[in-house]
Amino acid sequence: MIDFRPYLAGAGLALFGLAWVPLSGVLPRTAEPPQPAVLDAYYNLAAQQSITLRSLFTEVPALDEAGMKERAAGHYEMVCADCHGSPLRPPQQFSRNLSPTPPLLVERMAQWHPPARIFATLKHGISRTAMPGWPSQLRDDEVWDMVAFLQTLPDLNANSYASLIREDATGSCESCHGVEGQGGIPGTPRLDIQTPDYLAAALKAFRNGSRQSGTMMAAARQLSDGEINQLAEHYGRNVAQRGTGTPAEAAAIAQNGIPERDIPACASCHNNPARPGYPKLDGQDPAYLLGQLKLFKEHREERGGPNAHIMAEVVRFLEEDEMKALAEWYGR
C-alpha cells in the first residue's frame, strides 16, 4: 500500500497557492484604469494565435455572391456599429471606455486578412474582451455574409454605406425586408406573402432562440408580444403571388413529390389556405428558399421554428439540384 498522504498534502498546498491570488483581490481585473499595454499585447497575441489555429482548416466559400454584403450591412449597423463605428458615425462613447478598446473597423479592416480568420473571430468571439461570438453557431452562412461585408468596409464612404443599410427606410424591418415587406435583397425573405399567424410564430421562435439566425435573433429580442403581433399584422398581408413556374422538373416535385424516394409534395402543406401556420412559398425569394432548404437538411429540427421537425423529414432525401430547381420554381 503506497502512502498517499504526502501527495495529498502537496496538492492541497498547491491549490491553496492558486486560490490565494484571486481570493486576495490583488490581481488587477478592473477596466478603469485600463489594463497595462503589456497585458493587452499579451492577451492579444494569444487571441490572434487562437483565431489562426481555429481558422486553419476552414473552407472559404465564394464571397462575391449577390446580396451577401447587403444582408450583413443591416446587422452591422444594428449590432456592431455601436462599438466599432461606421463610415456614417463614430462609435458610442461607452465603447471607448471598454478595456481592451474595440478597434475602429473602418480604419483597421484593411489590415485584417485572410477571410478564414475574420470568420473565426466573428463566429467564436474573443474571451476577456467585449467581442461576443455569433448568436447562432449553426448559421455559418450569416457569418460569411458579414465577412463579405467587412472586406468591403474600408472602401465605403458615408453615402455608399448609407445606401447599403438603406438609411432612408423607417424602422429596422424595412431596411432589409423592403418598405412593404416585399423583399429586395437576394436571400432575404419577403414578408408580404405570409399570414400574420406565420410571421408572429416565426418572430417568437427567433426571440426565444429556438429558430436559428444571428440577425433575426438580435432583431426579435427587442420586441414585445404586442409589437410582434402589430408587425405580423402589418407585414403579413397574404398577398397572392404566382411563381415563375420554371424549371418544369420542379413542378412535379412541388405538386406530386417523389414518393419512391420518400419525398412528399410541397403543395400538400404550403399551398393550403386552411393551414395559416405553414409559410407560403409562391413568390418567395429563391436564394432564401434554397438557404432554408439547406438548413433543414443540414441541421434538421435544430434549425428551429414550430414545424422544423416536419421539414427535416421532408428534405431528408432531396438533392441539392432539386432544391435549387424548387427554389427557382417557387421564386418570383
Added chain:
Amino acid sequence: MHKSCVPFNTPAREYMGQAGRTWTGNACRFSLLALTAVWLAGCNTEQSALHPAGQDAAELADLFWFMTAIGAVVWCVFMGAAVYAILGKKAPRSEKFADRLVFFGGVVFPTIGLAALLVVGLALLPSWAEADTPDLRVHVTAEQFWWRIAYEAEDGTLVETANELHLPNGATAEFALTSTDVIHSFWIPPLGGKMDAIPGRTNVLRLEPTKEGVYRGVCAEFCGTSHALMAFPVVVHEAGEFNAWLEQQRQPARPAPGREAFDAAGCGACHIVRGISEEGAVGPDLTHFGSRRTIGAGTLPLTEANLEDWLIAPEHIKPGVRMPSFATLPDQDREAIVQFLLELK
C-alpha cells in the same frame, strides 16, 4: 473479498459451498425455474412456430419434434454410457469389445442417424419444380419500420393497404417480397418459414394457412432502431369472408367529418386515403385505417387514446419512425384528425 471472486485453485467442494449451495441460493434457483415455466406457458400462440396454423409451419413443427425426439434418444444413450463408464464394472473390457464399440457407436450409428435426419429434412424441402398458380398474390414491400401490402385482384389491379395482412384459409398465397431501404425479413411463425426482403430484388414465398385465426407476423432481420416494433397482425378468414374483406378494401374511403383538419395539417403529403387524398405514397396507405387492429405496424392497439398519443409523440412510441410529431397542432384539430381516421372503416 467479494463472494464471487473465487481463486481458480479453490477446491470445487469449497467453492460450491461458498458461492451458492445455501438455502437462499437454492430457493432462488428453484423460483427462477418455476418462473421460467410460467413464462413459457404464457407464450403467445399467435406468434409461435410450435402452434402451426399453416402447411409449412406444420411441417416445420413436425421436423422440430422429430429432431428433438431423436436428439433426446441420442442424449439418453450417451449419458447412459457415461454413467456406466463411471459407475459400472471396474475391470477392463476386451480390445475386441472396444473396437466394436468405436465402430458401431462412432461410425455406423451416426451415419444411419444423420442419414435418416437428412432424408426427412430433404423430403420437407419445397418442390420448386411444381409451379401451379397460387390462389392469391400479395406484394409486400418492407420499409423502416413498416409493411406496404398490395393484393393482386383477379383483374390484375392492386389493392393497396399496410401493416395488416388478411389471408383466405386453405388457399396458397404467394408473397413477392422486396424492400426499399435495408434488408428485412418477413416471418409469420404460425404459418411458415421466414424469407428476407432485400432492396433491389424480389423474393418469392408461398404460405398456405390451414386454420382461421389472428396471428402475428414480424420482421426477423435486424433493420434499425425500431426493428422490434415492425410487426403486423395476420388475419386468416374463411374464403368467402376474405373476398368480402378484399372487396371492401378495394373501395375508396367514404368522406368522414374531420377531413378538413386532415388536409390542413398536411397529412396527405405522406399518406394516401383513396377517394380523399391521393398524392402522398410516402407512408402507409390509410384508406381503411379505422378497420385495422394496430397503430405503427403492430406497435399499439388501435384505440382513440393511443392514436392521439401517436400523433403527439410518435418518436417516443417508436424510436426512429419517419412520422414527425404533430404536437404543435391545435388540440381540436388533432382530435378531429383522430375521429376522421377512426371513421375510415
